Amino acid sequence: MSSSDDDTPLVKGRANGVKSRERITKTDDKAMDKEIPSNGHVEPGLSIRMGPVEDMDVDTPLTNGNVNGKRKARSSLSNGKSYKEEGSSEEDDKPLSKRRRTSQQTKQAKQDSDSDMSDVPLAKTRKPPKVTAAQIGESSDSDTPLTAKLIKEKESIEKAAEKEAKLIRSQAKKEKATGSKLKSKIESESDDDVPLAKKKKQPAKKAANGFKKDESDSDAPLKKKAQPKNAKVKAESATPAKKGKAKAKEEETEQDREVLEEEEEYRWWEDPTKGDGTKKWTTLEHNGVVFPPEYEPLPKHVKLVYDGTPVILHKDAEEVATFYGSMLHSTVNVENPVFNKNFFEDFTTILDKTGHGKDKDGKTVKIKKFEKCDFKPIFEWFEAERAKKKALPAAEKKALKAEKDAAEAPYMYCMWDGRKQKVGNFRVEPPSLFRGRGEHPKTGRVKKRVMPEQITINIGKEAKVPEPPPGHRWKEVKHDQEGTWLAMWQENINGAYKYVMLAANSDIKGQSDFKKFEKARELKKHIDRIRKDYQRDLKSEKMADRQRATAIYLIDQFALRAGNEKGEDEADTVGCCSLKYQHVTLKPPNTVIFDFLGKDSIRFYDEVNVDPQVFKNLKIFKKPPKTTNDDIFDRLTTSALNKHLTSYMPGLTAKVFRTYNASWTMATLLRKMKSTGTIPEKVKDYNNANREVAILCNHKRTVAAGHAGSIEKMQEKINGLRYQVWRVKQMMIDVDPKIKKKKGAEYFERPEELDDEWVKKHQEFLVEEQRQKVRKKFEKDNEKLKAEGEKEMKSKELEERLEAADELEQKFKKENKTGKVEAEGKGVTIEKLEANIDKFNQRIETMKVQMEDKEDNKEVALGTSKINYIDPRLTVVFSKKFNVPIERFFSKTLREKFDWAIKSVDENWEF
Template sequence: MTDQKLKKEKSDSINSVKRKSKTDDESGSKKKIKIEKDNVSNKKLKKSIPIKKEITTTKVKKEKIKKESTPNSDDNEEEEEEDDTFKWWENPDDLDGEVKWETLEHSGVIFPPEYEPLPKNVKLYYDGKPVTLPIEAEEVAGFFGALLESEHAKNPVFQKNFFKDFQNVLKDSGGCPETDINSFEKCDFSKIFQYYDKKREEKKSLPASEKKLIKEEKEKLEEKYKYCLLDGRKEQVGNFRIEPPGLFRGRGAHPKTGALKRRVQPEDITLNLGKDAPIPTPPNGHNWGEVRHDNTVAWLAMWKENIMGNVKYVRFSQNSSFKGISDLKKFEKARELKKHIDKIRADYRSKLKSNLMIDRQIATATYLIDVFALRAGGEKRDDEADTVGCCSLRFEHIFLKPPNIVIFDFLGKDSIRFYQEVQVDQQAFKNMKIFKKDPKKPGDDLFDRLDPSILNKYFQEFMTGLTAKVFRTYNASKTMQDQIDSIVNEGTVNEKVVAFNAANREVAILCNHQRTIPKAHQAGVQKINEKIEEMIWQKIKLKRIMLQMDKTMKKKDMAFFEETSDLTKEKELEIVTRWSERELEKVQKKFEKDKEKLKFEKKSISTEEYKKKTEEIKEEHKKKVDKTKEMIKQFKSEARKQKYEEKSTYTAEKLKAQVDKLDERIKNTSLQLKDKEENSAVSLGTSKMNYIDPRLTVMFAKKFDVPIEKLFTKTLREKFAWAIESADADWRF
C-alpha cells in the first residue's frame, strides 16, 4: 500500500469519529461530548508511541435519581452530579503507548490474617493417639483437615503431594515430640475437620445484621486498596489481596494438586509506583522485597509463587482503561482478520496437497484451528498437566474412520476433555492418515515438524499480529453474528434472552467451553418443576371455581376448561402437602431470623425491652403458624373433595385475569427451566467474556429491546462500558 493510500485510510478513519465539544472556560461552562456510535470499531489503533501529554477526566452531567425526602429537601427537586468516569474509549489512541503512565500512587496490598492456632483439645491423631505439632505444621495439617470431606482430599495425588510437603514443614519446624509421622494412612484429621466444619456452620448461621456489619468493616479496611491514582485520575485495582496459604487445587488432573502454597511475605513482593509517590508502609517487622518505578508496565505489585514458580501480579481491574484498551485491540484484531480470511483459507487449502511435508502439516493444523477452533498448543513441563492443543497432538489423540471421520480425544486447557467426532475435508483426512503412518506409535507427535512459533510465523505472512487465538476470537464472534442474524425479533424479553443464550451456546460448543454439571443442578431443576406444578394447580383451581360459579362456561369455551380434569385428587393432595411443608418451613425460618436479629440488638436495649420484644416475636410467630395451618387444612379439604371456596369478591373476569397471569408465569418459568437444562454442561460465561465481541451483545440488546442487565452481569457491564457506549442496534462484527 502506498503512503498516499495509508494517509487517506487514516484520514477516513479519523473522520468517522464525530464529536462536538466546547472547551470549559473560567466561568465554568459545561463540557459536552457527542460520541458517534461506531467510533471505536472503525478507528485504527496507533503503533506504540510514548505519550507525554496530560490526560484529563471527562466530566459529564448526569441526572441523579430523586433522593428520599428529608427536612431540608424538596421531593420534586432533581439534583445533578458530575460523573468522574474516565471514558478512554472516546480517544483510545491517547493511551496506546510504550509509556503506560506518568504518575502512579497506590496503597500496596492486603495480606491474609495470621494463622490462628487450634484449641488445645483439637489435635491430629496419629496411629489412634493425639499428637502435638509445631505451630507451622499444625497450620498445614489444618489445610488438609478443613478439606477432609471434599473430593480433593480423596484424590491419591492430592494426598501424596500434601503429605510430602507436610513432612517437610514438620521436619523444618522441629518435628513431632511424641512420634515420627511417616505414614499418611495412620493420620486421622477428623477432629480438625469437625472443628473447622463447626466454625463454617457458625459463620453461616450469623444473623444477617451481623454479617452486614462484618462486611462493612471489611470493606472499610479494604477501601484504600481498591483504588489507585493513575496520572491524577482514580482507577480501580484488581486483585489487591495476597492469596492466603493453603493447598494447591489446580484445574483438572494437575500433577501438583495438594502441594503447599506457602505464605507470601512482604519480602517476596516487588512494588511498582511513581518516583514521587509515597511508598506504602509494610506490615510491622517486615520490608518490601523491592520498590520499582517502571512506567512501561501496567502492574502495581508482583511476587513469585512457590508451586509452579510463576510470577503473580496485582494489576488494574477488569473495568480499568488498560484492560479496556487491551480488550478493544483484541477484538479489533479479530475483526481485521475478516479482510484476510479468504486469502488464508485459499492458501492453506492449496498447501494441503503440497509436496513439502512441513507445508502439509502447517496447512492441516491451520485447517483444524480455523474450522474446529483448536488452540495452538505448546510444550509442557513434566510437572504440568498433560494438556494439549493442535501442534502438540499425539498419535493417540486422534482416531480415523474412513472415508473422512476424525475422532478427537484429548485433554484441552484446564484438563477439560475435548471429545468430538467430526467430518473433515477429504484431503485433511488423508494428511492425518499420513501423519500417523508407521513407524509412528502412541506417544509420538502427530505434527512432528511443527510448533506454535512456526505456525505463527506462517500466520504473520498474511497479517501482523495474527495468532491461533485470533482465529478463535474471530470464529467465535463470527458464529455469534451469524446466530443473531437468524433470530426473529419477536416474543417476550425472556424468550429473546433464551434465544440469545442458545446463540451463545453454539459459540461455547465451538470453543469447547464445557463445565462439570453442578451438584446442585438436579435439585434446582426439581425445584423449578415443583414450582411449575404448583402454578398449574393454582390455575386449575381458579378455573374450577369459575365452573362452580357458572357450569355453562365450559360449553362456551371447551378449550379453556379442558385441563380442569387433568388434576387428580391424589396429585392435588401431593402438591398441597409439599406446598404446606414449605410454607411452615418459611414461617419457622422467619421466626429464627427474628430471634437472631433480636439477640444481636440485645446489647443496645434494656432487659425489659428485650423481654417485651421476645414475647412479641413469639406471639407473632404463633399467629402466623395458626393462620398457615388453617389455610393448609382448608386446601387439603378442598383437594379431597375438589370443591373450592368461593369468595364474594370473585367474578369471572377477575378469575380469568388471574389465570392469564399464571399462564405468563408458567411460560416464563418453563423457559427458565429449558435454559437451565440446555446450558447445564456448557460454560456460557467464558465465551461471552473472552471470545464474543461484547459489541455483539450490546447490539442484540438494543436491536431486540432487551435490557442489557439481562445479558451482562454488573461486573461485565463495568468491564465492557466502552462497548455499551460505542455500539448501536446496527453494529456488525
C-alpha cells in the same frame, strides 16, 4: 532436496523422537490416497459428537474421617463466578526477566517420575457425553439432522466472510485512489487560488445487513456526537434499569461514585490511538497489598488423631493439617488419590522439620501413614465455626463486613496518571492446598504463605512506597512504566508469577479487551486469503508447509488452541502444535478423534469430520516408525506458526481465530435474526444464537454437577404455580358452585402428578417459607429501629407475627380434610379469580421457557463464548435492537468490564 534424500528413513526429531522427512514424495502421496476408502464420505468441518462416558476401575479411596460425604451442588454460574479472560495480555505486562521459559525438549524424567505412582489408583476418567438433539435445539421430528444443518450454516458463514473480505479490500483500494486524485486536484487548484468546488453529498452506503454504514469509521466504534461544552454527558445502559438497581446504588461506595463520574468524562474508546505505545503510565501511586491474617491455633481440645491417639502438633504442622481437615466435605478432592498423595508428602516434610506430634504425656508420635490419620475432629470444629458465622444476626454480619471494607479501602484504588482506578486482586493469596483444574499432577500440594520479602512493588518514582508489615521489607521496588502490574510474587507450586493488576472495569483492562476484539475485526479483511493459502498448502510437497497448513486448518475450523511446548515442571497439557502420536486417532474415511489434556488440565475429547486432504496429511504425519510420545507436527512450533500469520496482518496470532470465528458467526446470525415475544423468549433467541456459535466454534463443557438439581428445583417451582392455579379454580367453585357444570369438571381437576403426598409436602414447604419470611422481616425491622436509636421489638412481637404461618397451616389441614378451598380476600369475583389464573399461567410459561433454555445449554459453554470470544458490542446490539435489558446478558461485574462496549455502540453497529 535430492531424490535420494526423499527415500531416507525418518530421522530423530525434537523431543528425542522420530521426525518426518523434509519433503513428501509423490509416491507416498499416492500411496496414502489408495489407503483411504472413498465410500461413506461425510462433509467435513464440524464436530459430530463428544464421545461416550467411560469409567475406569479404581480402588476405593480413603477419605480420612469423611463418611458418606457428598459433593455439594455447584452454585449458579452468575452468582460470584470468577472469569478469566482468554488471550489476556498479562504475559506482555510481566518483566522480561520474569517471563516463563519453556523447554525445547520433552524430558524423559517426566515419565520416570510418573512411574513412581504406578501403585496409586487413577481417578475416574470421564469423557464428555454425547451431544443430544435437545441440547442443540433440534426438534425430534426434524427431517434434516442438525449436524447437516450446521455444516451448511458454517459454509454459508464462511462464504459471507470471503465476500466481506474482498469487498473491504476493494473499498480500501477505491478510497486510496480517490484520496490520491483529490490530493492532486487540491495541489493543482491551489496555484490559481480557485476554491475547491463543493462535492455533492453522497448518500451513506448500505452494509450487507441492510443497515446504513458510515465509511469513515466503519472499523472503529461509534463515536459520540459533539455536545455543547456544558452539556452533561450521559453514560446510560442499553435499556431501562431493573427494580433492583436502586438497591445496588445504595451499596455503592463514595469512591465508586467518584470513579463513575470521572468515567463519564473520559471515554478512552473514542481515541483508538490511546495506549498504543509501550509506556503504559507516567505517574502511579498505590498502597500495596493486603496480607492474609496470621494463623490462629486450634482450641486445645481439637486435635488430629493418629492411629487412635490425639496428637499435639507444632503450629506450622497444625496449620497444614487444618488445610486438609477443613475441606473433608470437598469429596472431589479428598477422594482423589493424587491429591492425597501430594498432600501427605508435603505434610510429612513439615512434620520432619517440626518433630512430628506429641501425645498427652509428651511422647513423640511419628506420623508415617496417611491411612492412620483422622482429620474428622478438625473438620467438625471448622463446620461448627462456619455454622456460627452463618447464624450471626444480620446486623452483626453487616458490621463485620463494614469493618473489613474500611480496613481494605486504602488498597482498593490507585492513582494512575492522576486518575482514580479500581485495583483488582489486591489481596495476597492465603496459604492452602493447591487444587488445580482438571487432572492436574500437583493437586494437593501445600501453597506456602507469601511473605513481604517475596513481593516486588511497582510504583512511580515520585510516589511514596507503601510500608511493608512491621519487621519485614519488600523484595524489590521497581518503576516499570511498561508494565501494568502493581505488585508481583512467585508462588511455590508451579513457579508462576502472580500479579496485582487493575480491575476488569479499569481503563487499561478495557483497552486490552477493546484491542483484542479490534484485532479480530481486522482479521475479517484477510480471512479469505489465509483460507485460500492454507487450502493450497495442504498439498505442498514441503513437509513444514503441509504441517503448518494442517495446523491452521484445525485451529480455524475446530478452535483448537495453538499450544506450547512444556517444561518438565509443568502440567502435561497440549494444543494443536504440540499434539503427540497418541492424542490423535484416525477413523476412515475422514473422522479424527482428539483426546488430550488441554488448557487448565481439562480433558479435550472430540470426534470431528475433516477435509479428506487433512485426514491424509495426519496419516502421513503419524507414519511409522512414529509411535507414542512422538510429535505429530514435528516440523512446526507455535512461534513459527505465529510468525507466518503476521505476514498477513501485523499482530495476528493463532488465538485471534477463536475470537474472530465466534464474533463473525454471531454477527452473521444477528443480521438474520427477528426476535419477537416476551423478554424471556428474546433471551432464549439470543442464547440459541450463542449456542450455535459455541457448537460451531467447539466451546463445549461437561454437564455441571448441580444441573439436575437445578432443573428439579425449577420444575418444583412450576409445579408450585400449577398448584396455585388449581387452588384458585377451587375458589371459583366456592364463589359460584354452578360454574363447575358450566366449565366442565375436567377444568377443575388437579394435575395427576400433584398427588396427595406431593401436596402435603408442598404445603409444609409453603408454611415454613412464610415463617422464614416473617423472621427475616422481624430482624430487618429491628436493625432499622436500632440504627435510628429506638427500642428494639421483643420476641413476643415475633411470636404474634408467626401466627399468620400457623393460620396458613390450619387452613391447609382444613382444605385437605374437606376437599374444599375457600375464596381468599374481599370482594372476590369470578372475573378477578380468572385474572389471577391468567397471571399464574403467564409465569408458568415464562419459567418453562427458562427451564428449556437451561436444559438446552447444559453441555455448551455459553459463558465462554459470551465473555471471551463474542465481541461484547454484538450483545449490546442485540440488547438495543430488540429492547432487552443488558442486565439479562451481563452481570454487574460484566457490565463494569464491558462498560466501554455498552456506551460505544448503537443497534446499527457492525462487527
